[in-house]
Amino acid sequence: MDELLQLKTMLNPCIQCGTCTASCPNEVDMDLVPRKLWRMVLMDRHEAIFDSRTFILCSSCYLCTLRCPRGLPLTAAMARLKAIAAKRDLAKYRKSTRFYKSFMESVRRHGRVREGEFMGLYFLAMKNPLLPLSFASLGIQLMKKNKVAFELPAKPGIGNLDRLFKKVAEIEEAL
Amino acid sequence: MNYTYYPGCSLSGSAMEYDVSTRAVFERLGITLTEIDDWNCCGATAAEAVSSLLGSALGARNLALAESMDPSSDILVPCSACYLNLKKVEMERREDPELAKNLDTILGEEDLAINNPPRVRHLLDVLVNDITADTLLQKTTRPLTGLRVVPYYGCQCLRPYAVFDDPEAPTSMDGLLRACGAEVVEWEMGARCCGASNMSTKPETAKKLVQKILMDARGADAIATVCPMCQLNLEGFQKAISRDAGTDLSISVLYLPQLIGLALGLDQGEVKLDKNLALMPGFMEKLLGFDIVIPH
Ligand code: SF4
Ligand code: SF4
Numbered sequence: 001m002d003e004l005l006q007l008k009t010m011l012n013p014c015i016q017c018g019t020c021t022a023s024c025p026n027e028v029d030m031d032l033v034p035r036k037l038w039r040m041v042l043m044d045r046h047e048a049i050f051d052s053r054t055f056i057l058c059s060s061c062y063l064c065t066l067r068c069p070r071g072l073p074l075t076a077a078m079a080r081l082k083a084i085a086a087k088r089d090l091a092k093y094r095k096s097t098r099f100y101k102s103f104m105e106s107v108r109r110h111g112r113v114r115e116g117e118f119m120g121l122y123f124l125a126m127k128n129p130l131l132p133l134s135f136a137s138l139g140i141q142l143m144k145k146n147k148v149a150f151e152l153p154a155k156p157g158i159g160n161l162d163r164l165f166k167k168v169a170e171i172e173e174a175l
Numbered sequence: 176m177n178y179t180y181y182p183g184c185s186l187s188g189s190a191m192e193y194d195v196s197t198r199a200v201f202e203r204l205g206i207t208l209t210e211i212d213d214w215n216c217c218g219a220t221a222a223e224a225v226s227s228l229l230g231s232a233l234g235a236r237n238l239a240l241a242e243s244m245d246p247s248s249d250i251l252v253p254c255s256a257c258y259l260n261l262k263k264v265e266m267e268r269r270e271d272p273e274l275a276k277n278l279d280t281i282l283g284e285e286d287l288a289i290n291n292p293p294r295v296r297h298l299l300d301v302l303v304n305d306i307t308a309d310t311l312l313q314k315t316t317r318p319l320t321g322l323r324v325v326p327y328y329g330c331q332c333l334r335p336y337a338v339f340d341d342p343e344a345p346t347s348m349d350g351l352l353r354a355c356g357a358e359v360v361e362w363e364m365g366a367r368c369c370g371a372s373n374m375s376t377k378p379e380t381a382k383k384l385v386q387k388i389l390m391d392a393r394g395a396d397a398i399a400t401v402c403p404m405c406q407l408n409l410e411g412f413q414k415a416i417s418r419d420a421g422t423d424l425s426i427s428v429l430y431l432p433q434l435i436g437l438a439l440g441l442d443q444g445e446v447k448l449d450k451n452l453a454l455m456p457g458f459m460e461k462l463l464g465f466d467i468v469i470p471h
Contacts, residue, residue: 025367028383059370059380083223086225096377097225099376104218112215115184137414147189167284168228
């Protein structure tokens with residue numbers, strides 16, 4: 001709950017003007033508009049927050065952050081909510097959070113993301129035999145152009161960032 | 176002139192033509208790019224969605240490496256997502272001593288440190304402000320006359336840090352494209368979002384955004400981009416989106432340095448046109464008119 005408390009403090013100056021909502025390109029598909037989501041954070045309505053698809057739809061365009069009259073870091077706030085959902089592994093958000101986690105796993109192993117490995121890890125994490133199909137069209141286009149190759153996940157090797165990841169986790173735990 | 180160069184992961188894979196054309200343009204201009212040794216992934220939009228400290232740490236490691244190479248040479252970054260992640264660390268560690276301290280601890284594990292890191296610059300910023308449109312005009316040997324281009328900026332090179340352009344109504348590409356001899360077509364979508372990684376995780380939402388962009392680009396010969404994620408979202412889904420829209424929205428999509436390279440006299444192989452996913456017959460014909468051999 002600590003993280004949500006931090007977020008509440010961060011959003012405290014919100015005056016509920018709705019500029020964030022009016023700026024958001026993904027607002028049409030959100031169930032709670034951004035202004036209402038911030039209201040839920042300020043009122044400690046945690047079930048409402050994690051019942052909503054709003055934050056997972058944020059595509060980090062930074063328009064709300066740019067325009068908010070109170071200068072609030074709203075894109076970062078959306079990312080914080082994604083990170084909480086990822087940490088709790090909430091079923092509703094897995095399609096996105098496991099995508100991010102698989103990406104970061106490939107980065108931890110090699111220092112750089114291997115696009116083929118990352119997608120492989122993602123498909124494994126999702127255990128959905130139909131999921132690869134939705135990526136097939138782009139995947140085939142990229143493979144035809146010799147831009148990505150399917151790679152089996154590889155053990156951490158040269159350039160791996162184990163130490164950096166570990167230290168980050170240590171500091172976060174102490175916070 | 177010399178820049179420290181951060182290619183990032185996309186430019187080593189699915190956006191290799193962005194990397195190759197950027198290097199080729201700078202070579203043609205007589206400017207040295209020195210790649211950061213042992214650079215690591217910037218975290219894209221994934222790191223912050225897992226842990227904000229992890230995102231900062233990944234960026235910080237690259238700043239520290241760049242500083243150890245040459246503290247006085249700016250870091251040139253072509254990918255907008257990489258650019259923002261590195262820029263964010265540059266800005267935030269100055270304002271947040273607590274963060275700076277944590278980053279020092281993390282970097283200390285590898286005996287790295289940040290003291291006075293080099294400035295992080297987007298490729299477009301460097302092209303506009305250091306190279307300048309005037310120089311490009313002088314060096315253009317193959318003007319792309321009659322090529323109608325819409326400049327697409329996307330989000331993260333413009334926002335939240337308004338460093339080199341208006342964050343909502345950008346114009347920095349106009350002069351560069353005109354210097355190449357191309358015609359800049361007015362449109363509304365230059366600074367709108369392409370959906371970024373939503374194209375993978377929430378495709379129905381992202382496709383709506385791309386559809387609007389492609390609709391507004393109709394009538395132009397090509398869209399010019401400055402970000403691998405934007406490029407891929409605009410070029411890779413045109414068939415499906417045209418189907419949804421009930422109208423043909425296919426259009427050529429190129430990285431800005433590919434167009435600049437052609438104008439500077441580079442051939443199609445040197446800017447890797449064979450790697451683009453969307454190059455239309457009408458566009459190819461115009462290239463033939465400029466004596467550019469068409470890839471197959
Ligand atoms: S724009 Fe800022 S102040 Fe206005 S509702 Fe959104 S968060 Fe609150
Ligand atoms: S940063 Fe996210 S929440 Fe803010 S306007 Fe853009 S997509 Fe919407």
